[in-house]
Amino acid sequence: MKVPLIITQEKMNRENPILKPDLPVLVIGAAGVDIVANINEESLERISNPAQIRNSFGGVARNVAENLARLGQEVVLLSTVGDDFYGDQLIKNACAAGISTDYILKQAQKSSGMYIGVYNSAMDRLIAIDNMEITSAITPEYIRDNNRLFKNAACVFMDMNLSNETIRTIIALAKSNHLAICADTTSPQLASKLIPYLPYLYLITPNSAEAALLVDPTRKISSRKQALLSAKAMVSKGVEIVIITLGQHGLCYATSETNGYIPAIQTAISDPTGAGDSLTATVLFALLNDIPLDDAVRLGVSAATLTLQYAGSVVPDLSLEKLYNRLVI
Numbered sequence: 001m002k003v004p005l006i007i008t009q010e011k012m013n014r015e016n017p018i019l020k021p022d023l024p025v026l027v028i029g030a031a032g033v034d035i036v037a038n039i040n041e042e043s044l045e046r047i048s049n050p051a052q053i054r055n056s057f058g059g060v061a062r063n064v065a066e067n068l069a070r071l072g073q074e075v076v077l078l079s080t081v082g083d084d085f086y087g088d089q090l091i092k093n094a095c096a097a098g099i100s101t102d103y104i105l106k107q108a109q110k111s112s113g114m115y116i117g118v119y120n121s122a123m124d125r126l127i128a129i130d131n132m133e134i135t136s137a138i139t140p141e142y143i144r145d146n147n148r149l150f151k152n153a154a155c156v157f158m159d160m161n162l163s164n165e166t167i168r169t170i171i172a173l174a175k176s177n178h179l180a181i182c183a184d185t186t187s188p189q190l191a192s193k194l195i196p197y198l199p200y201l202y203l204i205t206p207n208s209a210e211a212a213l214l215v216d217p218t219r220k221i222s223s224r225k226q227a228l229l230s231a232k233a234m235v236s237k238g239v240e241i242v243i244i245t246l247g248q249h250g251l252c253y254a255t256s257e258t259n260g261y262i263p264a265i266q267t268a269i270s271d272p273t274g275a276g277d278s279l280t281a282t283v284l285f286a287l288l289n290d291i292p293l294d295d296a297v298r299l300g301v302s303a304a305t306l307t308l309q310y311a312g313s314v315v316p317d318l319s320l321e322k323l324y325n326r327l328v329i
Contacts, residue, residue, distance in 0.1 A: 017180040017202055020154045021288040024074035024100065028143070028170060029061025029159030029184075030135050031079040031094075031104070032113025033086050034273055034313055040121050051118075054271070056312040057090050058115055059132075060159035060184050063274045063313050067281030067303070069098035070318040073288065076149055080105040080137040082112035097314075103146055110134050115273075123269040135161045140169040147173055154288060155180040155202065157280075160190035167193060171200055180240075182284055184277070185210040192217075199238030203287075205280045211244045224261055227252040232259065243283065243297060245276060245304075253297050262297055265305040265326065274313030278303040282323065302326040 037051040057066075065077045077099050081087030083106045090112065094101045115130040143166060150156070156174045158167065160183070174181045180202035185191035191210040194201070198214065206214060208221040215230045224246070231242040231254035243253040250263040282303035286296030302323040306315050315322075 017155075017175070017178055019180050019202075019288055021290075023152055023154040024076045025065075025068055025155055025157060025284070025288070026076050026078065026149050026153040026179075027061050027065040027068070027157045028078040028138065028162070029157075030059035030113055030132050030161040030186075031057070031062035031077070031081060031090055032059045032115060032130075032132060032134075033090070034058030035114065035116045036271055036273055037116075037118045038121070038123070038271075039118065039126070043118075043120065043126060054311050056273075056314075057093050058273065058313045059113060060161065060186050060277055061157070062090070062094065063277035064157055064159075064184070064281045064284075065099050066094065066097045066314045067278045067318060068285055070314065070316070071282065071285045071320060073285050074098075074100075074154075076100040076103065076153070078103050078138065078143070078146060078149070080107055080134050082106070082110045082134060083108045084112055086112040086114075103149070105137055105142065107134055107137050110137075117273060119272070123272055125272070132161050136163065138162055138166055140165050142166075143169045143173065150174060150177045150179060153177070153179055155182060155284070157182040157184070157284065159184045160186035160193050162193075164193060167197070171197055175200065182280070184280055185214070188213060198234060201239045203241045203243075203280075203284065204234065204239050205243045205245065205276065205283070207245045207247070207276065211242075224249065224252060228254065228259060228261065241287075241293065243279075243300070245279065251279075251297070251301065253293070255293065258293065260294060260297070262301050265301060267305050267309055269308045271311045271313075272308060275304040275307040278307040278314065278318070298327050299323045 035055045037053045039051045065075045113132045117128040118126045150173045182203040185206040188209045215233045227244045234242045245251045279300035283300040
C-alpha cells in the first residue's frame with residue numbers, strides 16, 4: 001500500500017482524530033541501553049573519576065511504551081535493535097513488561113542504540129553522548145509494511161529520533177486512519193522536525209528549550225508566564241494539548257478551552273533519566289481512560305517524581321494507585 005507523502009490541509013481537516021481506548025497504543029521510535037554515571041565529587045579532566053554507574057533499557061519510545069504497559073495499557077512497539085546481546089535482552093525485558101515486540105526489527109552487524117550520561121552530585125548533566133544510528137532502519141517502507149497496525153490502534157506516539165520522511169509517513173497513515181498523534185520532541189537538536197506538523201498533533205510535551213524552538217527560536221522561555229504563552233501559541237497553531245515542562249519549577253499546559261500550571265513535587269533525585277517519558281506516558285494513559293486533563297497532568301507529575309527517585313528509566317512497579325498516592329493537590 002502506497003501512502004501519499006503530500007498531506008493537504010483539506011485532507012487533515014476532513015475528520016478530527018480520536019482516541020480509541022480499547023485498542024493498543026502504537027509507539028514508534030528509539031529503543032536502546034542507558035548508561036548513567038553519577039560523579040560524587042568534583043570531576044577532573046583526563047583522569048578516571050570514581051562514580052556510581054548503572055545501566056538500564058531506554059530510548060524515548062521504548063520508555064513511553066514500558067510506562068504505558070506498566071499502567072495496564074496494551075502497547076505495540078515499532079523500533080529496531082542490533083542482533084546482539086543488548087538487543088536480545090531489550091526485547092526480553094519489553095516482553096516481560098507487557099509490550100508487544102513482534103514487529104521490532106533486528107539489524108545484523110549493527111549495534112543496539114546506546115546513551116551515556118554523566119552527572120555531578122547535584123544531578124546536573126555534565127555531558128551526554130549517544131549512538132542511535134540504528135534508528136535509521138525505521139524507514140518509511142518499514143512503517144508502510146506495518147500499516148495494518150494503524151487500523152487497529154488507540155493512537156500513535158512517535159519520538160523525533162526518526163527521519164523526516166518516516167515522520168511524514170507516520171502522520172499520513174495516522175491521519176488516514178483518523179488516529180490522534182502524540183509526539184515527543186526528544187531533544188533541542190531534534191525538536192524542529194515537528195514544526196511543519198504542529199497542526200496535526202493531539203499531544204506534545206516539550207521542555208522549555210524545545211518549546212522555544214517550536215514557537216520562536218530567538219527567545220528563551222525563562223518564566224512560567226512565558227511557558228504558558230508558548231503553550232497557547234502552539235495551540236493556536238493547531239496542537240490540541242500542549243504540556244511544557246519546566247524541570248524543578250513544574251509545568252504549564254494549554255488547550256483551546258483551558259490552561260494551567262502544576263508545581264513540581266520537591267524530591268531527592270536518584271536518576272533524572274526517563275522522567276519526562278513517564279510524564280508523557282501517564283498523561284496519555286489518563287486521557288485514554290477518560291480522566292480529565294487537569295487530573296491527567298497531575299498524575300503525570302506524580303509519575304515523573306517517582307521516576308526521578310528510581311535508579312532507572314522506568315519504575316518497574318508503576319501503577320495508578322501508586323500515582324494517586326503522590327498526586328499534587
